[in-house]
Amino acid sequence: MDGLLVAKETQKRQWLYPLIRKGKLYHWRSRISYVYLALFFAGPFLRINGQPFLLLDFIDRRFVILGQVFWPQDIFLFVLASLVFFVCIVLFTIAFGRIFCGWICPQTIFMELVFRKIEVWIEGSPAKAKKLDVGPWTKEKVFKKGSKHILFIFISFLISNTFLAYIIGSGSLIRIIIEPINVHWVGFMSIWVFTLVFYLIYSRVREQVCTLFCPYGRLQGVMIDQHTLVVAYDEGRGEPRGKLSKKNQPLRQQKGDCVDCGLCVDVCPTGIDIRKGTQLECINCTACIDVCNEVMIKINRHPNLIGFYSENMIREKEKPSFTGRMMGYGGVIVVMMAVLCYFIFSRGDMDLTILRSAGMLYQEQPGHYISNIYNAEIINKSNSRRRVSIVPADPAIKVKYIQAPGEVNAGASAKTVFFLIIQDKNIKAEKTNVKINLVFNKRIIQTVSTTFVGPSND
Numbered sequence: 456m457d458g459l460l461v462a463k464e465t466q467k468r469q470w471l472y473p474l475i476r477k478g479k480l481y482h483w484r485s486r487i488s489y490v491y492l493a494l495f496f497a498g499p500f501l502r503i504n505g506q507p508f509l510l511l512d513f514i515d516r517r518f519v520i521l522g523q524v525f526w527p528q529d530i531f532l533f534v535l536a537s538l539v540f541f542v543c544i545v546l547f548t549i550a551f552g553r554i555f556c557g558w559i560c561p562q563t564i565f566m567e568l569v570f571r572k573i574e575v576w577i578e579g580s581p582a583k584a585k586k587l588d589v590g591p592w593t594k595e596k597v598f599k600k601g602s603k604h605i606l607f608i609f610i611s612f613l614i615s616n617t618f619l620a621y622i623i624g625s626g627s628l629i630r631i632i633i634e635p636i637n638v639h640w641v642g643f644m645s646i647w648v649f650t651l652v653f654y655l656i657y658s659r660v661r662e663q664v665c666t667l668f669c670p671y672g673r674l675q676g677v678m679i680d681q682h683t684l685v686v687a688y689d690e691g692r693g694e695p696r697g698k699l700s701k702k703n704q705p706l707r708q709q710k711g712d713c714v715d716c717g718l719c720v721d722v723c724p725t726g727i728d729i730r731k732g733t734q735l736e737c738i739n740c741t742a743c744i745d746v747c748n749e750v751m752i753k754i755n756r757h758p759n760l761i762g763f764y765s766e767n768m769i770r771e772k773e774k775p776s777f778t779g780r781m782m783g784y785g786g787v788i789v790v791m792m793a794v795l796c797y798f799i800f801s802r803g804d805m806d807l808t809i810l811r812s813a814g815m816l817y818q819e820q821p822g823h824y825i826s827n828i829y830n831a832e833i834i835n836k837s838n839s840r841r842r843v844s845i846v847p848a849d850p851a852i853k854v855k856y857i858q859a860p861g862e863v864n865a866g867a868s869a870k871t872v873f874f875l876i877i878q879d880k881n882i883k884a885e886k887t888n889v890k891i892n893l894v895f896n897k898r899i900i901q902t903v904s905t906t907f908v909g910p911s912n913d
Contacts, residue, residue: 470588471662472581474721475571478745484558488568491559496613499620499628506838511622517866523799526866528806528834532798539791544671546784548678552685552733556671557740562656562664565614567724567740570607570657577603581721607658608650615649662725666736676735681766682781686739688719688730688761689769696730699754712756719743719761729761804837805863805900807845807893817909818874825882825909826855826874833871833893835863841895845873848890848902852877875907882909 475481501508503522510519518525518533525532547555557563577599578584587596620628623642631642656664665672679685693713713730720728722742727734729743748758767773809831818826835841842862845854857872875889886906893901 468663469726470585471724471726472585473571473724473726473742474581474718474746475575476718476722476742476746476749478749480741480745484741485568487558488564491561491564492569495561496617499617499625507624509621510624512624513622515866524804524836524838524866526834526836528836528868529802532795532802535791535795535798539788539795542784542788542791545678546781546788548675549680549683549784550781552679552683552739553672553675553737554739556665556669556738560738562669563724563738563740566657566661569610571724573606573610574603577606604658608654611653611657612646612650614653615646618649618653619646662736665738666725672735672738679733684763684765685733686729686737686741686744686761687733687764687766687769688713689759689764690730691769693730693760712751712760714750714754716750718746718750722746733766802836803901804835805841805843805893805895806834806836807891807901807903808832808834809891809903809905811906811908817907820876823879824853824876825879826876827907827909828857828872828874829905831860831871831873832868833860833863834868835865838865840864843893843895843900845871846892846894847875848892851881852889877907877909879910882907882911885909885911 498508499510506522506524507519508521510517512518516527544555574584578587587599590596616628616632619642627642631639631646636643660668693711695710696713696715697710699714719730720726722745723729724740724742725736725738727736729737744759744761744763747761751758751760765773809829812828812830815828818828820826831845833843840862843860845860847854853876855874855876857874858870859873860869860871863869875891877887877889886908888904889907890902890904892899893903
């Protein structure tokens with residue numbers, strides 16, 4: 456019966472009131488968050504060669520990354536980039552555990568370094584905030600809670616607008632803002648739906664995003680090993696723990712460095728005790744390192760009782776090392792990154808594919824000419840409509856269109872059917888390789904080769 460009661464109690468969510476202590480690592484995390492927030496809110500308005508810094512337009516199936524425009528025709532690049540991304544995640548986690556979650560993840564940055572700061576600024580210390588929550592509804596409570604949630608909604612609204620700008624573009628977002636609502640009611644509703652989602656995440660769900668919903672946290676357990684650097688407690692040095700007492704100094708010397716102050720638990724944003732070992736809920740935010748170092752300095756002990764350690768560094772007293780498995784992953788990433796960069800930078804903004812009509816022989820034309828019929832597809836990967844033409848590299852070869860390519864819309868493709876016509880005296884073999892240029896604005900965009908079939912004059 457007692458066991459059932461314990462199970463029910465442990466299943467019930469406990470609201471967390473983490474203490475904020477501003478140590479060295481906290482200040483580094485804050486600096487990173489400032490850079491991240493500046494890039495996040497400015498990103499939709501930044502331009503590289505006239506293109507957005509980042510745009511994920513799922514509606515028009517157009518993606519812009521660092522000014523490079525990608526269309527569905529570039530799907531192989533997305534597959535390759537996804538493989539590189541996931542291998543990087545595995546390597547990074549093997550080497551450094553879940554440090555991404557505590558230092559770079561948008562959820563942690565907004566929760567701990569934006570919304571949490573606002574909460575502390577309005578409601579005060581964790582003890583005061585807890586007292587306010589359990590206390591009756593007074594004028595002070597209504598004012599503080601109302602002010603906090605109004606600010607939460609306002610910031611969620613800003614995040615929602617910025618998030619939407621990454622999907623529809625900053626120009627479309629500005630039109631939604633300045634034009635009547637009935638013209639853009641879908642966009643207007645989307646903004647408020649996203650606002651509600653972000654508000655609920657940062658006001659109610661909070662750390663449960665990391666502990667319950669994030670798939671990366673679940674995968675962490677199968678990716679780390681005894682060589683992985685994680686935020687860990689040096690059990691050999693800290694145990695047996697005990698309170699610091701000046702009266703029993705000889706007895707204190709028989710104990711470990713941990714004075715069992717509990718501050719490492721008080722500052723944890725997910726509410727775990729790092730002294731119980733590596734846990735799924737740990738996001739490697741390093742808050743426990745900062746507060747423990749503060750205590751160690753005060754009692755004249757060496758810092759980093761809690762620090763970045765691997766299991767072998769604690770148990771076997773090993774030094775950090777780059778393992779063979781990490782080297783293997785590193786080599787794979789270098790190769791994949793090189794291949795990805797090659798395809799990205801060698802990729803043209805237009806693509807021409809030509810196929811000679813299957814099953815058809817050559818045709819004899821008046822004036823001693825021979826013709827072949829071809830089907831071609833032209834893909835426009837640029838950001839503008841283009842009028843293109845197909846021109847043989849050899850001026851002696853003529854083109855006669857059955858279906859001209861004309862203008863090709865941005866991100867679209869066009870089919871064209873045409874004859875290549877060659878005078879029979881210029882045909883020296885049954886199969887002749889000919890080169891065809893794709894021309895735009897009198898500039899050759901691409902040159903492809905195809906086969907011309909005709910009678911041999913030898």
